[in-house]
Amino acid sequence: MHNLIVCDLDGTLLTPEHRLGDYTRSVLARMRTQGIDAMLASGRHFQDIRTFADQLGGHGCLISSNGAAVHDCRSRLIDCTPLDPECVRALINEPAFADVHTNVYRTQDWLVARPEPYLLSFHQGSGFRYRVVDLRTIDGSDVLKVFFYGAPARLHAIAQQVRERFGDLIATTFSLPVTLEIMAHGVSKGAALARVAQRRGIALGEVLAFGDGMNDLEMLALAGTGIVMANADPRLPAALPALRVIGSNADEAVARYLERLFFPD
Numbered sequence: 001m002h003n004l005i006v007c008d009l010d011g012t013l014l015t016p017e018h019r020l021g022d023y024t025r026s027v028l029a030r031m032r033t034q035g036i037d038a039m040l041a042s043g044r045h046f047q048d049i050r051t052f053a054d055q056l057g058g059h060g061c062l063i064s065s066n067g068a069a070v071h072d073c074r075s076r077l078i079d080c081t082p083l084d085p086e087c088v089r090a091l092i093n094e095p096a097f098a099d100v101h102t103n104v105y106r107t108q109d110w111l112v113a114r115p116e117p118y119l120l121s122f123h124q125g126s127g128f129r130y131r132v133v134d135l136r137t138i139d140g141s142d143v144l145k146v147f148f149y150g151a152p153a154r155l156h157a158i159a160q161q162v163r164e165r166f167g168d169l170i171a172t173t174f175s176l177p178v179t180l181e182i183m184a185h186g187v188s189k190g191a192a193l194a195r196v197a198q199r200r201g202i203a204l205g206e207v208l209a210f211g212d213g214m215n216d217l218e219m220l221a222l223a224g225t226g227i228v229m230a231n232a233d234p235r236l237p238a239a240l241p242a243l244r245v246i247g248s249n250a251d252e253a254v255a256r257y258l259e260r261l262f263f264p265d
Contacts, residue, residue, distance in 0.1 A: 002261075003206040006063070006193055006219065007254060009042040009052060010122065010175070011212035012229055016250050019125040020055055027255040028056050031262060038258070039063070039196070041189045043145075043175040043215050044128075045105050046071055051126035065105050066173060066215050067192030068144035068183050079195060080107065081184045085140030087169050091182060092135045092146060097158060100150030102135060106142045111135060119149060147181045155180040173215040177233065181215060190218025210254050212236065229253065 007013045015021050028038055038056075041063035042049050050071075053059030061078075062071045070079035092102055092113075103119070104111040110130040112119075120129065148155060159172050159180050171183045189211075197204055205224035209216075212229035213236065220226030220240055228237050231248040247253030 001206060002208040003202045004197060005038040006041050006207060006209045007038050008211040008216050009040060009044060011231060011249050012210050013254050014249060018122050020052060021252045023252045024255040025056065027259045031258065032057055036262060041193065041219060043181060045110055048123060048126045048128035050075060061196050063189055063192045065144040066181055066183055066187060067189045068187045069107065070192050070196060077107065079192065081187050083143045083184045084169050087166055088140035088143045088146060097148065100148040100154060103147045103149065104135065105144045107144060116149060145181055145183045147179050149179050152177040175213050175215045188218040189216060190222045193219050194222060227257065
Protein backbone atom coordinates (compact mmCIF):
# COMPACT_ATOMS: atom_id res chain seq x y z
CA MET A 1 0.00 0.00 0.00
CA HIS A 2 1.30 3.45 -0.91
CA ASN A 3 0.67 6.05 1.79
CA LEU A 4 2.99 8.68 0.32
CA ILE A 5 3.68 9.49 -3.33
CA VAL A 6 6.66 11.68 -4.12
CA CYS A 7 7.59 12.89 -7.56
CA ASP A 8 10.46 14.77 -9.18
CA LEU A 9 9.55 17.54 -11.64
CA ASP A 10 11.91 18.06 -14.61
CA GLY A 11 12.24 14.93 -16.71
CA THR A 12 9.61 13.19 -14.60
CA LEU A 13 6.26 14.88 -13.93
CA LEU A 14 6.83 17.83 -16.30
CA THR A 15 6.83 17.60 -20.07
CA PRO A 16 10.05 18.21 -22.03
CA GLU A 17 8.84 21.83 -22.29
CA HIS A 18 8.97 21.97 -18.45
CA ARG A 19 5.21 22.30 -18.06
CA LEU A 20 2.45 20.23 -16.51
CA GLY A 21 0.62 18.32 -19.24
CA ASP A 22 -3.16 18.43 -19.40
CA TYR A 23 -3.41 14.67 -18.90
CA THR A 24 -1.17 14.85 -15.83
CA ARG A 25 -3.29 17.63 -14.37
CA SER A 26 -6.47 15.64 -14.90
CA VAL A 27 -5.13 12.47 -13.29
CA LEU A 28 -3.69 14.28 -10.27
CA ALA A 29 -6.92 16.25 -9.88
CA ARG A 30 -8.88 13.00 -9.88
CA MET A 31 -6.51 11.62 -7.26
CA ARG A 32 -7.06 14.67 -5.07
CA THR A 33 -10.80 14.07 -5.09
CA GLN A 34 -10.00 10.67 -3.57
CA GLY A 35 -7.73 12.22 -0.93
CA ILE A 36 -4.52 11.12 -2.68
CA ASP A 37 -1.82 13.76 -3.08
CA ALA A 38 1.55 13.58 -4.82
CA MET A 39 4.35 15.39 -2.97
CA LEU A 40 6.81 17.26 -5.17
CA ALA A 41 10.57 16.90 -4.65
CA SER A 42 12.92 18.83 -6.91
CA GLY A 43 16.25 20.53 -7.28
CA ARG A 44 14.24 23.65 -8.10
CA HIS A 45 13.74 26.51 -5.68
CA PHE A 46 10.70 26.46 -3.39
CA GLN A 47 9.29 29.60 -5.02
CA ASP A 48 9.44 27.74 -8.32
CA ILE A 49 7.97 24.42 -7.12
CA ARG A 50 5.12 26.17 -5.33
CA THR A 51 3.87 27.51 -8.67
CA PHE A 52 3.46 23.99 -10.02
CA ALA A 53 1.87 22.82 -6.77
CA ASP A 54 -0.64 25.65 -7.01
CA GLN A 55 -1.42 24.62 -10.59
CA LEU A 56 -2.29 21.19 -9.20
CA GLY A 57 -4.69 22.68 -6.67
CA GLY A 58 -2.50 23.01 -3.58
CA HIS A 59 0.19 21.02 -1.86
CA GLY A 60 1.35 19.14 1.18
CA CYS A 61 5.05 19.23 2.00
CA LEU A 62 7.38 20.38 -0.76
CA ILE A 63 11.02 19.26 -0.94
CA SER A 64 13.16 21.83 -2.77
CA SER A 65 16.81 22.55 -3.58
CA ASN A 66 17.52 18.80 -3.59
CA GLY A 67 16.35 18.47 0.01
CA ALA A 68 18.06 21.54 1.47
CA ALA A 69 14.61 22.97 2.27
CA VAL A 70 11.20 21.52 3.12
CA HIS A 71 8.02 23.59 3.35
CA ASP A 72 4.72 22.48 4.84
CA CYS A 73 1.22 22.73 3.36
CA ARG A 74 1.02 26.39 4.44
CA SER A 75 4.32 27.19 2.70
CA ARG A 76 6.14 27.53 6.02
CA LEU A 77 9.80 26.52 6.08
CA ILE A 78 10.02 23.53 8.42
CA ASP A 79 13.41 22.09 7.51
CA CYS A 80 16.47 23.95 6.23
CA THR A 81 20.12 22.92 5.84
CA PRO A 82 22.20 25.78 4.40
CA LEU A 83 25.76 25.57 3.17
CA ASP A 84 28.62 26.80 5.32
CA PRO A 85 29.11 30.50 4.45
CA GLU A 86 32.87 30.19 4.10
CA CYS A 87 32.38 27.30 1.70
CA VAL A 88 29.91 29.38 -0.34
CA ARG A 89 32.30 32.31 -0.59
CA ALA A 90 35.11 30.03 -1.74
CA LEU A 91 32.92 28.37 -4.37
CA ILE A 92 31.54 31.55 -5.91
CA ASN A 93 34.83 33.47 -5.86
CA GLU A 94 37.11 30.73 -7.17
CA PRO A 95 38.86 32.07 -10.31
CA ALA A 96 39.38 28.53 -11.61
CA PHE A 97 35.59 28.14 -11.96
CA ALA A 98 35.12 31.27 -14.07
CA ASP A 99 34.58 29.17 -17.20
CA VAL A 100 31.28 27.77 -15.90
CA HIS A 101 28.07 29.59 -14.99
CA THR A 102 27.65 30.06 -11.23
CA ASN A 103 24.22 30.07 -9.57
CA VAL A 104 23.24 30.63 -5.94
CA TYR A 105 19.93 29.57 -4.37
CA ARG A 106 19.12 31.36 -1.13
CA THR A 107 15.91 30.67 0.78
CA GLN A 108 14.11 33.53 -0.99
CA ASP A 109 15.89 34.07 -4.31
CA TRP A 110 18.17 32.92 -7.12
CA LEU A 111 21.36 34.89 -7.83
CA VAL A 112 23.74 34.76 -10.79
CA ALA A 113 26.78 36.77 -11.81
CA ARG A 114 25.79 36.97 -15.48
CA PRO A 115 22.69 36.10 -17.54
CA GLU A 116 22.22 32.63 -19.00
CA PRO A 117 19.06 32.42 -21.17
CA TYR A 118 19.16 28.62 -21.43
CA LEU A 119 18.53 28.25 -17.71
CA LEU A 120 15.46 30.48 -17.92
CA SER A 121 13.92 28.08 -20.46
CA PHE A 122 13.32 25.65 -17.58
CA HIS A 123 11.13 28.20 -15.80
CA GLN A 124 8.69 29.30 -18.48
CA GLY A 125 5.90 27.43 -16.72
CA SER A 126 6.53 29.06 -13.35
CA GLY A 127 7.93 32.49 -14.14
CA PHE A 128 10.74 32.07 -11.59
CA ARG A 129 13.73 34.25 -12.50
CA TYR A 130 17.26 34.92 -11.32
CA ARG A 131 18.70 38.29 -10.27
CA VAL A 132 22.04 39.34 -11.75
CA VAL A 133 24.32 40.60 -8.97
CA ASP A 134 27.98 40.84 -8.11
CA LEU A 135 28.33 37.55 -6.25
CA ARG A 136 31.46 38.87 -4.54
CA THR A 137 29.21 41.12 -2.47
CA ILE A 138 27.17 38.36 -0.79
CA ASP A 139 28.33 37.04 2.57
CA GLY A 140 27.50 33.40 1.87
CA SER A 141 24.80 33.04 4.53
CA ASP A 142 21.31 31.63 3.89
CA VAL A 143 22.51 29.68 0.82
CA LEU A 144 20.75 26.38 0.15
CA LYS A 145 22.84 25.36 -2.83
CA VAL A 146 25.39 26.54 -5.35
CA PHE A 147 25.18 25.05 -8.80
CA PHE A 148 27.39 25.27 -11.84
CA TYR A 149 26.18 25.04 -15.43
CA GLY A 150 28.65 23.94 -18.07
CA ALA A 151 30.12 21.09 -20.10
CA PRO A 152 29.72 17.68 -18.35
CA ALA A 153 33.41 16.77 -18.48
CA ARG A 154 34.36 20.11 -16.93
CA LEU A 155 31.72 19.76 -14.23
CA HIS A 156 32.95 16.30 -13.27
CA ALA A 157 36.45 17.72 -12.86
CA ILE A 158 35.07 20.54 -10.67
CA ALA A 159 33.07 18.02 -8.62
CA GLN A 160 36.24 16.12 -7.86
CA GLN A 161 38.06 19.32 -6.94
CA VAL A 162 35.38 20.57 -4.55
CA ARG A 163 35.04 17.17 -2.87
CA GLU A 164 38.78 17.06 -2.28
CA ARG A 165 38.83 20.64 -1.02
CA PHE A 166 35.72 20.76 1.16
CA GLY A 167 35.34 17.12 2.20
CA ASP A 168 32.61 16.62 4.78
CA LEU A 169 31.26 20.16 4.38
CA ILE A 170 29.43 19.42 1.13
CA ALA A 171 27.33 16.99 -0.85
CA THR A 172 27.39 16.97 -4.67
CA THR A 173 24.98 15.67 -7.28
CA PHE A 174 23.85 16.27 -10.85
CA SER A 175 20.26 17.23 -11.61
CA LEU A 176 21.24 17.20 -15.29
CA PRO A 177 24.55 16.21 -16.90
CA VAL A 178 25.16 19.96 -17.41
CA THR A 179 24.37 21.09 -13.85
CA LEU A 180 26.58 20.26 -10.89
CA GLU A 181 24.75 20.88 -7.61
CA ILE A 182 26.53 21.53 -4.31
CA MET A 183 24.66 21.43 -0.99
CA ALA A 184 25.59 20.98 2.66
CA HIS A 185 26.86 17.59 3.76
CA GLY A 186 24.06 15.05 4.20
CA VAL A 187 21.56 16.93 2.04
CA SER A 188 19.62 14.92 -0.51
CA LYS A 189 16.04 14.39 -1.58
CA GLY A 190 16.22 11.00 0.11
CA ALA A 191 17.30 12.42 3.47
CA ALA A 192 14.53 15.03 3.32
CA LEU A 193 11.97 12.39 2.35
CA ALA A 194 12.99 10.24 5.32
CA ARG A 195 12.37 13.14 7.70
CA VAL A 196 9.01 13.98 6.13
CA ALA A 197 7.91 10.35 6.33
CA GLN A 198 8.99 10.13 9.96
CA ARG A 199 7.02 13.27 10.86
CA ARG A 200 3.95 11.82 9.22
CA GLY A 201 4.38 8.40 10.77
CA ILE A 202 4.76 6.72 7.39
CA ALA A 203 7.18 3.85 6.85
CA LEU A 204 9.54 4.29 3.90
CA GLY A 205 8.27 0.97 2.59
CA GLU A 206 4.92 2.69 1.99
CA VAL A 207 6.46 5.37 -0.24
CA LEU A 208 6.10 5.41 -4.03
CA ALA A 209 8.68 7.65 -5.72
CA PHE A 210 9.41 8.69 -9.33
CA GLY A 211 12.59 10.25 -10.71
CA ASP A 212 14.96 10.58 -13.64
CA GLY A 213 18.16 12.29 -12.44
CA MET A 214 21.14 11.46 -10.29
CA ASN A 215 19.74 13.85 -7.67
CA ASP A 216 16.84 11.37 -7.32
CA LEU A 217 19.08 8.42 -6.52
CA GLU A 218 18.83 8.49 -2.71
CA MET A 219 15.07 9.15 -2.82
CA LEU A 220 14.40 6.22 -5.16
CA ALA A 221 16.70 3.93 -3.20
CA LEU A 222 14.90 4.69 0.09
CA ALA A 223 11.34 4.42 -1.23
CA GLY A 224 9.52 1.13 -0.89
CA THR A 225 8.72 1.43 -4.59
CA GLY A 226 11.08 3.48 -6.72
CA ILE A 227 10.23 4.12 -10.37
CA VAL A 228 12.74 5.30 -12.99
CA MET A 229 11.78 7.19 -16.15
CA ALA A 230 12.75 5.84 -19.58
CA ASN A 231 14.37 9.20 -20.33
CA ALA A 232 16.50 9.06 -17.17
CA ASP A 233 20.18 9.85 -16.95
CA PRO A 234 21.69 6.44 -17.91
CA ARG A 235 23.70 6.43 -14.69
CA LEU A 236 20.51 6.24 -12.62
CA PRO A 237 19.13 2.86 -13.79
CA ALA A 238 22.71 1.58 -13.81
CA ALA A 239 23.00 2.49 -10.13
CA LEU A 240 19.53 1.11 -9.28
CA PRO A 241 19.15 -1.87 -11.64
CA ALA A 242 16.39 -3.53 -9.60
CA LEU A 243 13.96 -0.65 -10.06
CA ARG A 244 11.19 -0.64 -12.63
CA VAL A 245 11.58 1.64 -15.65
CA ILE A 246 8.40 3.15 -17.12
CA GLY A 247 7.79 5.45 -20.11
CA SER A 248 9.09 8.95 -20.70
CA ASN A 249 7.99 12.32 -19.44
CA ALA A 250 7.06 13.21 -23.03
CA ASP A 251 4.31 10.58 -22.78
CA GLU A 252 3.27 11.75 -19.28
CA ALA A 253 4.19 8.27 -18.06
CA VAL A 254 3.91 9.12 -14.35
CA ALA A 255 0.25 10.08 -14.74
CA ARG A 256 -0.42 6.94 -16.79
CA TYR A 257 1.18 4.78 -14.10
CA LEU A 258 -0.81 6.48 -11.36
CA GLU A 259 -4.08 6.20 -13.27
CA ARG A 260 -3.59 2.47 -13.76
CA LEU A 261 -2.65 2.08 -10.11
CA PHE A 262 -5.51 4.03 -8.52
CA PHE A 263 -8.22 3.84 -11.19
CA PRO A 264 -7.76 0.44 -12.89
CA ASP A 265 -11.29 0.45 -14.29
